[in-house]
Amino acid sequence: MFICNGKSVCKGIAIGKIKFYAKTSQAVVQRKIEDTEKEKKRYAQAKKQAIAELECLYEKARKEAGEESAEIFHVHGMLLEDEGYNDSVNHTIETQQVNAEYAVALTGDHYADMFANMDDDYFKARSADMKDISERVVRILNGAADSCDLGQEPVIIAAENLAPSETIRMDKSKLIAFVTKEGSSNSHTAILARTMGIPALVSTAVDDSCNGKIGIVDGYEGKFIIDPTEDILESYRAKKAADDEEKALLQQMKGKETVTGSGKKIHLCANIGHPSDLAAVLENDADGIGLFRSEFLYLETEDYPTEEQQFAAYKKVVQTMGGKKVIIRTLDIGADKQVKYFSLDQEANPALGLRGIRICLTREDIFRTQLRALYRASAYGNLSIMYPMIISAEEVLKIKEISGSVREELIAEGVTVGNVEEGIMIETPAAAIMSDELAKHVDFFSIGTNDLTQYTLAMDRQNEKLEMFYNPHHPAVLRLIQMVVDNGHREGIWTGICGELGADTCLTEQFVKMGVDELSVAPGNILPIRKIICDMK
Ligand code: PEP
Numbered sequence: 063m064f065i066c067n068g069k070s071v072c073k074g075i076a077i078g079k080i081k082f083y084a085k086t087s088q089a090v091v092q093r094k095i096e097d098t099e100k101e102k103k104r105y106a107q108a109k110k111q112a113i114a115e116l117e118c119l120y121e122k123a124r125k126e127a128g129e130e131s132a133e134i135f136h137v138h139g140m141l142l143e144d145e146g147y148n149d150s151v152n153h154t155i156e157t158q159q160v161n162a163e164y165a166v167a168l169t170g171d172h173y174a175d176m177f178a179n180m181d182d183d184y185f186k187a188r189s190a191d192m193k194d195i196s197e198r199v200v201r202i203l204n205g206a207a208d209s210c211d212l213g214q215e216p217v218i219i220a221a222e223n224l225a226p227s228e229t230i231r232m233d234k235s236k237l238i239a240f241v242t243k244e245g246s247s248n249s250h251t252a253i254l255a256r257t258m259g260i261p262a263l264v265s266t267a268v269d270d271s272c273n274g275k276i277g278i279v280d281g282y283e284g285k286f287i288i289d290p291t292e293d294i295l296e297s298y299r300a301k302k303a304a305d306d307e308e309k310a311l312l313q314q315m316k317g318k319e320t321v322t323g324s325g326k327k328i329h330l331c332a333n334i335g336h337p338s339d340l341a342a343v344l345e346n347d348a349d350g351i352g353l354f355r356s357e358f359l360y361l362e363t364e365d366y367p368t369e370e371q372q373f374a375a376y377k378k379v380v381q382t383m384g385g386k387k388v389i390i391r392t393l394d395i396g397a398d399k400q401v402k403y404f405s406l407d408q409e410a411n412p413a414l415g416l417r418g419i420r421i422c423l424t425r426e427d428i429f430r431t432q433l434r435a436l437y438r439a440s441a442y443g444n445l446s447i448m449y450p451m452i453i454s455a456e457e458v459l460k461i462k463e464i465s466g467s468v469r470e471e472l473i474a475e476g477v478t479v480g481n482v483e484e485g486i487m488i489e490t491p492a493a494a495i496m497s498d499e500l501a502k503h504v505d506f507f508s509i510g511t512n513d514l515t516q517y518t519l520a521m522d523r524q525n526e527k528l529e530m531f532y533n534p535h536h537p538a539v540l541r542l543i544q545m546v547v548d549n550g551h552r553e554g555i556w557t558g559i560c561g562e563l564g565a566d567t568c569l570t571e572q573f574v575k576m577g578v579d580e581l582s583v584a585p586g587n588i589l590p591i592r593k594i595i596c597d598m599k
């Protein structure tokens with residue numbers, strides 16, 4: 063038995079098999095080959111397996127996300143069948159007398175460079191596809207499994223770190239806990255764990271020696287127990303049963319209005335990052351969706367998602383929520399959420415760089431496509447749009463000019479558009495300080511405390527070394543929240559909190575007293591917070 067201590071970012075207890083997630087990039091070694099025919103056969107076999115894997119992925123994506131999202135796996139299959147690509151691999155094996163892995167990597171790099179240098183955005187985007195298919199074949203030749211494929215059994219994922227683009231590919235129904243070496247309380251893996259309601263630890267000294275062993279993640283004590291003794295296992299089974307029972311008791315809060323004893327009503331909503339989180343939203347009886355991070359659409363595809371793909375996803379969310387309010391945040395990539403096909407430059411300070419609304423205002427085509435999809439979906443439910451990373455009224459006016467023209471364009475095309483509220487996230491100190499001015503131009507404010515804290519305290523939210531300095535209850539942040547609420551109310555608009563602080567139960571009463579109108583939290587936090595509010599005088 064071995065115990066690693068870590069920092070808990072989501073409470074709960076999980077017991078199960080550990081899968082150590084190793085990064086997919088495969089090492090390729092050049093070897094001299096005598097029997098080139100045998101090597102060509104190895105390649106043909108690996109290619110066949112890669113195509114079979116792609117067909118399975120196509121079917122899975124088609125069922126989960128629809129035909130258009132699945133199409134990329136067809137394209138990859140076709141690229142693997144390309145005569146030029148195959149001839150190049152076989153020719154390299156034959157003439158250079160090298161192993162198949164090396165020939166595939168060399169051919170993949172050659173094609174990727176060729177596409178990257180083309181003067182056409184569509185072909186440029188194929189560069190990443192060529193790298194992807196070649197990595198898949200190399201992985202198969204190396205005899206390694208796809209590390210994002212979690213297998214059939216539920217597992218605890220242990221890893222050095224996890225990028226949003228990796229977690230998005232994992233089958234969430236097989237995930238029971240996360241344990242990572244890197245990451246912080248506000249990293250996106252931590253947010254994902256809270257959305258899923260599964261225990262998670264960061265800053266834990268894990269390595270691949272735990273792979274395949276039985277593990278216990280104790281999200282209350284911040285412990286990761288590897289290979290537990292039978293006694294420890296037994297005591298944790300009992301703790302988990304008690305935990306499950308407590309959760310069952312909270313079920314009584316379902317169907318109740320979120321209102322204090324003196325009659326102050328709070329709109330208690332859920333944060334989601336994927337349409338697959340909707341089940342948890344309904345299960346926990348949220349009053350609506352206060353933050354739908356739309357990045358998933360861009361992270362799980364290998365090219366810009368089309369208007370139709372986005373429309374289908376947004377429509378599904380608003381329809382599932384019936385008439386309840388759904389606030390969809392426009393694209394917020396950059397910083398830690400990198401997407402290859404955006405070809406963003408490396409930046410010295412990405413959190414202070416080209417991210418969120420700044421990308422949308424410099425790449426208006428991408429922004430307009432998303433807005434068209436959002437307005438079209440608004441006809442099917444109660445949809446609001448929210449813009450991230452705002453710093454000035456000028457930005458808001460520019461955004462409104464673009465959104466207004468998209469709306470008019472659709473109406474001119476005869477498309478039905480709903481009544482859409484437009485709000486902004488207050489997640490920069492500039493926006494908080496200017497909130498009196500900003501309130502004149504928008505329908506609501508939603509405070510993103512994750513970024514607001516990072517920018518106010520000048521502390522990278524991703525940097526685990528800062529945890530000892532990072533005070534989420536810092537009075538500067540709380541004063542800014544109060545200022546935003548008051549400025550919003552003065553102009554007659556409502557203010558919510560959708561950052562992680564909104565779920566901090568030590569502050570729930572304080573937020574209600576401050577006049578916050580909405581709290582939007584991970585689905586698993588809805589019922590405990592409703593209980594606190596309903597128990598208030
Ligand atoms: C925030 O910054 O508080 C927020 C909700 O946005 P994200 O965590 O996606 O940056």
Ligand code: MG
Nearest residue numbers: 489510512513
């Ligand atoms: Mg943010």
